[in-house]
Every structure is written in C-alpha cells, then in structure tokens.
Amino acid sequence: MLDTEQSRPQIPTSSGAPSKEGRQRKVIHVDMDAFYASVEQRDNPDLRGKPIAVGGSRERGVVAAASYEARRFGVHSAMPSVTAKRLCADLVFVKPRFEVYKEISLQIRAIFAEYTPLIEPLSLDEAYLDVTENLRGIEYATQIAKEIRARIWDETRLTASAGISPNKFLSKMASDQNKPNGQFVITPEMAPAFVEGLRVGKFHGIGKKTEEKMNRLGIFKGLDLKAASMEFLHQHFGKAGSYYYWISRGIDERPVRPDRIRKSVGAENTFESDLSSYGEMKKALAPIIDKVWNYCLRADLRGRTVTLKVKFSSDNRN
Template sequence: MDAFYASVEQRDHPELRGRPVAVGGSRERGVVAAASYEARKFGVHSAMPSVTARRKCPELVFVPPRFDVYKAVSLQIRAIFAEHTPLIEPLSLDEAYLDVSENLQGIASATEIAQRIRASIKAETALTASAGISYNKFLAKLASDHRKPDGLFVITPRMGPAFVEALPVGKFHGVGPATSARMNRLGIHNGIDLRAHSMAFLQQHFGKAGAYYYWIARGVDERPVRPDRIRKSVGAENTFATDLVTLDAACAALLPIIEKVWRYCEGAGIRGRTVTLKVKYADFSQVTRSRTGLGPVANQAELDQVSLALLEPLFPPQRGIRLLGVILSSLDDGSEMAEAQLRLSV
C-alpha cells in the first residue's frame, strides 16, 4: 500500500488531501509512524523524530493514529488477496508476499493478477497500491518499490541479475543502515561489488547473513512464501511528553508498556525467552539491554521483574529519557512452557 496510514487519513478527511501529513507523534515529541507523499517531498519519513519532521516541513499536519481503522482496511485488502491465492505471507498491515504460481482463478499471468488486485483495492477502499512481480521474493520486493506510488513493475528472469548489479546495497531488502555502512567500508557499494566477493568473505564479515547476501547479489532467493510465518518478536514503546529523570518515574512509565506486550502474548498464545529493554535519551541516542532465560517468560510478573532489572542499572542517567520500549523475542507457541509444566508435575 502507498503511504498506508497517511493515505487512509487523507481518504477519510478530505481537508487533508494534497497537504503534507504525518501520522503519529506530535508537534514536539514522538516519532512519525507514516508520512504522506506530500510530506515525503520535504524529506519527512517514518521513524523520524517529530521535531525533525516539523523543522523539515513547517506546514506538516500531525494526525493521531487510528490503528483499529488501519487493521479493518488491512483485512479488506487481505480478503482481496485471498480471492486469488491462499499463499499469503503478511509482512505488516500494508504489505504482503503472494505466491500466484497456482492461483484460484486460473489466470496464467502474474502481471494480470496484480493488475486485478490493484483495481479491486482501489474500488473497495479508494486507496492505491503498488505491486512488484518477479520470480522470487527478493526481486518482487524491489520491484514493488520501483514505481511507487500507484505503480506496477515486473522483473523477469532475464532482467534479474542485471537489475541487482546497479542497485545500491542500501536499497537491498534486508540490508539496514548499519550493514550498508559496513559494506561501504569494505568497498561494497552496489550489487556488482557484492557479487565480486566469495561466500567465505561475506560469511566472515556478516555471519549467517553472508550466504543470503551472496545469493541475492546474483538475483537468487529460494525462500518460499510462507502463510504460516512465525512472528519473531513482540514489542511496544512509548515516547513521553516530558523526559524521565528518576528511576521511580521510569518504572511507573514502563509497567503499562510491559502490560501491552503481555496482553498481546496472551491473546496470541505465544511466549518468548528473550526480553529486550529499549531506551532513547533526550539527545536521541539509544541503548538496548537484553536477557535470555533458559525457558519462556511464564507470566507478566516475570516480565515485569526482568524488564525492571534491565532498567535499574541505567540510573541515574546522564540525560533525560524520552522513550522506553520492551521487546519479547525467541518466541514460540507456548508448547515449550506446557511441556516444562508437564515434566514438573510428573
């Protein structure tokens, strides 16, 4: 979907159409969750601090998020996908991979399927979507970004390797800013630079991800579309109206965040072993602290205990704290905990 949250707000509020819009944050605090294309022309983008966004675009209109509405629209879109294939791997509320090799309507052309899906989305939601069509997930993702907004692009098997050659590594899906900078320091700036290095070299410098980088530099990606993809982490965070400077205030602010994470885990029937605390300071510097247990976190009281234990050594802080977050990872469906309880009762 194109600038999904912002586009929904512009659809539902005509006075916002044609104006630079940021969803989330506020004039001074918080971060941008989504930016309209009018805002992006000024350099505003998601995850940008609100104060920076306001400096780049003084006319920016901040809108509070309505996640219940975005989820409802996302379900409408998912239903359109399901008319064509059951092989749908959601990445977020506004993005998914679809395998249409064998599709429910027997359409021979993936491009035609994409065109029909985009037309249905436009008709049913009044929103635009961009589609990428290719022979693997990596290239389909690149293609989906190539002609945004409201675009469609196809990367054929013949085009694939050459398309990757000229692409800056920072544009590769799965290569974040830190990895991109590390590659640049090694003289790797684009796909052809990446392809020049051996598997051993890439694994030496990038660990397990080295094999992935080796193959995508050649346009090869064997990952299937997985409708049952397991979520890797659950997290929540909050940016505060005023900076936190005392441990008592930080603990009080952290507890509702922990509760939100645990409520999701309870509803989804999942548990996790690794607890990560995220702290962002007034100068926007950030630290994380993690702890991994031998088994999954059993209850909210345990999650409280571990999270607060990670927080306490950070006090007194040299700078005020503007944001706190808690992430639970190393997830499973709770079966490990059930088995552990069974063994204990025996």
C-alpha cells in the same frame, strides 16, 4: 522486546524455487501507497494535496507515515516530528487511527484471498502472494497484480503498487520501482543486471548501518556484493553473510508462508518528559510489560530472550 522461540528464515539458494509441478514460481509483493497518510486524506478532503504526517506533533513525537506531498520535503516514517516540521513548515500532523487501518487491511487481504491462499502479510499495508497456482486460473501474474490493484481501488479508494518476480526478494525490490500506483516485473532474465546495478542500501534486509559498513569495505552496488566471497561476507557480517551472498545473485528460495510466525513481540512508549527516578521508570514500564505479556498469552507464545531498550535525551545521559 521479546524474542520468541522460532527458527531463523531459510537461507535462499536459487533464483526462485519451482512449484511442485516444476513450474517457475510467480510471486507478487503488494504494497499500499503511503497507507496511513492516504487513509487520512481519503477520509478528510481538507487534507488532500497537503503534506501530512501521521503521528505525534509534540517535541518527542515520531512520524508513523508521511504523505507523498510530505515526502518531497524529505519527511519519512520513523523521523522525529521536530525534524519533520523543520523540513516542511506547512506539515500537518494527524493522530493515528490504527483500528481504521486494521479494518481496511482486512478488506484488502480478503481481496488477496480470492486469488490465492498463499498470502504472507508483512504488516498492515504489504504482503507477499504466491500466484503460481492461483484460484482463478489466470496465466499471467502481471494480470493478477493489475486486477488486485484495481479491486483495491474500487473497494477502498486507495492505491497500491506491486512487484512481480520469481521470488520474494526480487518482488519486494520490484514494488518500489513504479510507486505510487504502479507495478513492475523482474523476469529471471532481468534479475542479474537489475540486482548488480542496485545500490546496496536499496536491498531489502540491508539497513543504513550495514550499508555504511559495506561502503567502508568497498561494496557500493549489487555488483560489488556479488564479487565478495561467501567467506569474506561471513567474516564481516556473520550468518547474514549467506543471505547477502545469495540475494546479490537475485537468488531467494524462501516460500510464501501464510503461517509465518512472528519472531518477536515488542511494545514501546515515548514520554513527554524524561523519567529520572527508578520509581518513575518502574511505574512506566509496568503497562508496557503487560501489553507484551498479554499478547503472548493470547497468541500462546513463549519467549527466550527479553530486551529492554532505553533511549536517553541528548542532555541527560548520566
């Protein structure tokens, strides 16, 4: 992975920065429901209602996306395919069609652009929208979210969920509340109680390992995190401590940035069998390097750190 020369995200310092006119911000997080899997079920009627996983079915394959039918068995993205198959014997694997997903993603972003120019894509299937000053003059963000979700359905026959709040952190949390095909609002008045009752592992930006570390420190919910001092969080989590301190209070001033610059570029591959010699590894690494470098050339990016990640199989660690 290549880390590009970009600054760190702004640390949040208030519940939601007001607009230039002093109005409360209105931020929507739109998240497509099981996007890749839903596209495959849409395009192939035989897959509808069945547990499917988009990804490789081979021994070293990985699940890129899982349908809601598969999720009921515990199957989720980034899970090894062998584990997914063990959890759901009837799981159907479908080869990814990323060009199709990209095309649909562009359709969806075109819909967003009819409401606001302030669109910050996070991936092909989700984005933040600042609709404080929207192009249609609609007063309520909830109405905008409802219209956008209806437009997405009409034009793609895919469902989306949305979260509405005064800032990015809360809207991201809100979009998970009524999935699939729903929306949820967190008002400034609701924010403190909502965050305090949330398990820290549900916080955007807190992964499994960080959650485990917090649990060891006696931090299990937002209320526990809020009780921790800035000094304590810096001591145990470094610079990220400031982020945790503020989001535990529902505070996030980060703007929705349509020009958000990618901070890293990466490529990887999973091989059918172990590469045991230097020559094999060098040969396999060359196209991966080319892929990253060519992207940097096209995007006019320059890096400062190169990271090589190597994963060994459990029976070959010497």
